[in-house]
Amino acid sequence: MLPIHAYCRVMRPASLAGATLAWAALAPAALAQASAAGHDEQDAPAIPEVVVSAERFTSLARTTPVSVGVIEAREIEAKGIVDLHGLVGVIAGVAVPNGFSNMPQAVAIRGVGASLPAMSQAVGIYLDDVPLLRGYATALWDFPDIERIEVLRGPQGSLYGQNSSGGAVKFVTRAPTPERQAWFALAGGNRGARELRGYVNGALAPGLSGSLGFSRRFNDGFGYNATRGERVNRLDVAQFQGKLRWTGRRGLEVVLAVDGVADRSDTHTLNYPLNHPRAAPRISFTPHGPGAFERLGGGGSLRLVKALGEGLELRAITGYRRYRDDPSVADFGGLETTRMVISQVVEQKAFSQELQLQGRGEGLDWTAGLMLVRDEFDFRRLTMVQPPGAPAPAWSDAQTRQETRDLGLYAQGRYRLDAATGLTLGLRAYQTRQKGRNEFWRASSAGLRTANVYLAPGLETESSGVLPRIALDRQWSPATYLYASYARGEKFGGFNRAAESLASARQASDPERVATFEAGLKGRYAGGALTANLALFHNDYDDYLASLTGTRIGGVQVNDSVLINAARARSYGIDADLALALGQRTRWTVTLEALRSRFDDFVNPSGADAANFVGKELPNAPRLSAGTSLVHLLPLRSGASLGLDLSASYMRRHFSDVSNNAALAIPSQAYLHAALVYRSPSRKWSLSLRGRNLTDKAYPTLRTRIAPLGVDTAYYNPPRTLLLTLRYDH
Structure with missing residues (x-):
């Protein structure tokens, strides 16, 4: 682990980071002085406590020995977070290079992750403890x-499995309750945006x-095709999630959940050329119409929870996607x-089964379980390329099938050494096996195979290992953990x-391994006014x-x-999450x-000096990312209220690469967002106006450059969007 002066070097160029840390150090003293000057601490404003399930059972975020950022329902609604890219700028350290619904999503945390979306990911995505594999069909979360x-x-392998070396993103949804609730x-x-959303909940039977x-x-598109004179980069998405919850006698609870998505957004999202005389953000010139796209997906889960005795609980979680x-x-x-x-067909089927036993007692809280995940992935791509000067286009047909099975046995527990100190030990043993085949063909313009380049059947690889975790925590004072x-x-x-x-095709890579040291402070000061x-x-x-081009395999250079x-x-670096109740x-x-x-150290792909990457920075690892938000609620004399949410982010x-x-x-990117919400005296009606990217900045957030083909394009962030919403709560 680096000495403290190395972390200080991290902060020198980041004046915002230094100022924020200074504020964090001084604010408790300032608030304490204000309280001593005559303010009644019992009447002082306080930041609400945050509950998390980071360690597979609920606990207060401020007494959980994990760095965790949380976005609650109110903030999700106010900021319009409907996809993975919406986390960028709200949770520091999160990078999501791809931002549109039909693009494969890859998440990086602390610079770990964001590799090839179709491969195993370093950041696990979970829907109510059910893992979502690879980077396809994980973008939308409306x-x-x-x-x-x-x-x-940071690594979450002991509780969340092998492919969570960078961290995990958990979407926690509400369980049904007997209380009647409904809203629409x-x-x-602008840009033709139309939305319809709703939620109903209540008792169906005893x-x-x-x-x-x-x-x-829907929307009419964020981009424009100058050749055809039509808008592109359109959104067309429908989603749902339904749940049934049955609570029986003898401590048994059963929750069945089913969700689905139909996405027909066009694929003209990343083909805005930079090498055109009239190049401009979000302008395309292709003679083809909006790229055809249709995704149908979803899944279901069955969750059984059985109380076995005081402090002992058995869980079974079955998922299929x-x-x-x-x-x-x-x-x-x-x-x-x-x-x-490219014209491709992608299909995935995934099954997961977890059996988990939890115990909570006076001196020890523990979780142990067994997890099985099976994944079938089929991929076929027809590609047409025509380099500059080529007399005619060339067509190829690539096909892949992969069957992956991952089996994990895990246990983690926190032992109370004394009233203020705890020791956490975790361990996961795993075995992962992949079978599959690859093949590649030359093809005709009609998509018919004309000549075989190679066949690689019977591919098989396996890895196994043990993932440990150890943590020591102490409640240093009532305010500091x-x-x-x-x-x-x-x-x-x-x-x-x-x-x-x-x-x-035959080259199988070994697992990527990450070891992380972390030290943290979580504080709640001035009666909870500062966290x-x-x-x-x-x-x-x-x-x-x-992913490298021009590397050597067995002494032979491979150009793909x-x-x-x-x-x-x-x-290495520092995370900071701060909240202050100003009133x-x-x-x-x-x-x-x-x-x-x-x-x-880096394997020199081609042996040339230009391919020596030692000393280079990791991809998708910005030296500074930050966000800030100001939320205010103004009561009106009529009993109605106005709510304001101002936020800004910087990366x-x-x-x-x-x-x-x-x-x-x-x-570098900087954004400004705002939301204004009016709620009627009865709280049944609300009218909100939400604006994102209010300064209408355009930044290339993903680049594609294939020099031999003359391809040099960018994907851009969404432009300024305004949305007026009328909501009724019953």
Whole structure:
């Protein structure tokens, strides 16, 4: 772990981070002085306590030895968080390069993650403790029954499995209750935005409750095709989640949940060319119409909870998820002359079964369980390429099938050494096996296979290991909680998909390994008017997984992209989440992360000096990311109220690839958002106006550059959006 002066070097360039930490240090004293000057602490404003399930049972966030950021339902609604990209700027340290619904999503936390979306991810995504695998079909989260979103920073392998070496994102939804509740909302905005959302909940029979939430959203598009004179980058999405909850005698509870999504948004999202004489943000020139796309997906889960005795509980969680993208057609060049078009079909089926036993007692709280995950992934891609000067386009057909099975046995417990001190020990033993096949063909323009390049059947690889966690925590004072932890995480490698050569098709990578040291402080001061959560962290990587072109396999250079264990690396920094109650109805929050990263060793892909990446920064690891929000509630004489939510976010320039290519760098980004809500005296009607990216900034947030094909394009953040919503609560 780095000495403290190394962390100080992290902070020197980040004046915002330094100012915020100084404020965190001085604010408790200032508030204490104000209280001593005559303010009644019992009447002082307080930040509400936050409850999390980071350690698989509910606990107060301020006494949980994990760095966790939480977004609750009110903030989700006010900020319009409907997808994974909405977490950026709200939870510091989170990066999501892809931002549109039909794009594969890959999440990075503290610079860990955001690799190839179709491969295993370093940040686990969970819906009510059911894992969602890979990066496809995980973007959209417009479920009206979401209670909170928890973002767990750092390896979570002991409780959440192998592929959570960077952390985990947990979507926690409401369980049905007997109380009757219903609301419906109708919204419209600029760029043709139309939305319909609703939620109903209540008793269906003695002991049986149910709920249903749904969402339907459209817009006319964020981009424009200058050749065809029509809008592109359109949104067309429907989602729902239904639940049944039965509570019987003898401590048995059963919850059945079913959800689904239909996404017909077009695929013209990342083909805005930068190498066109009239290049401009969100302008495309392809002669093709909006890219055809349809995704049907969803799943279900069955959760059984049985109380076995005082402090002892058995849980069984069964999940099944499936999605299919068909068709999915996209132009990558965005030019009048077609350079690259892909047409692909993607399908995934995933089954998970977890058996868990929990015990809570006077001296020990523990969780133990067994987890099985099976994943079937089928991928077929027809590609057309026509490099500049080529007399005719070339067509190819790549096909991949992967069957992955992951089995984990885990246990974690916290033992109370005394009334104020606890020791946490966790361990997970796992075995992951992947079987599959790859094949690649030359094809005709009609999609018919004409010549075989290679066949690679019977692929098989396996890995196993043990993931430990140890943490020591102490309630230093009634206001201050301290902890220190060490954890290891791993991300499964496996075989490449859509490989263009036999060498890359047969190349199986080993797991990427991360060891993390973390020390944190969680404080609640001035009667709860100020909360401060700080964490110092240091990550060490072994067998870092990178997608490289021009590398050598068995002494032979391979020119197509291949995922290999390329490097040793490290990153370190500080997270801070701060909240201050400025009055009974006013709250100010700040979240930030300062980060440094570098590759200490790197497999030189081609042997050329230009391909030596030692000393480069990790991709998707901005040196500074921060967000702030001011929330105020103004009561009116009539009994109505006005609510205001102002927020801003900033992310410093960073790199999108391991070579730190300046031409592919993601520029610094700053956004301003606001929401104004009027609630009637009866609280049954509300009218809200929400604006995002109010300054209408345009930033390239994802770059695609394929020099031999003349492809140089960008995906841009959404432009300024305004949405007026009328809601009725019954």
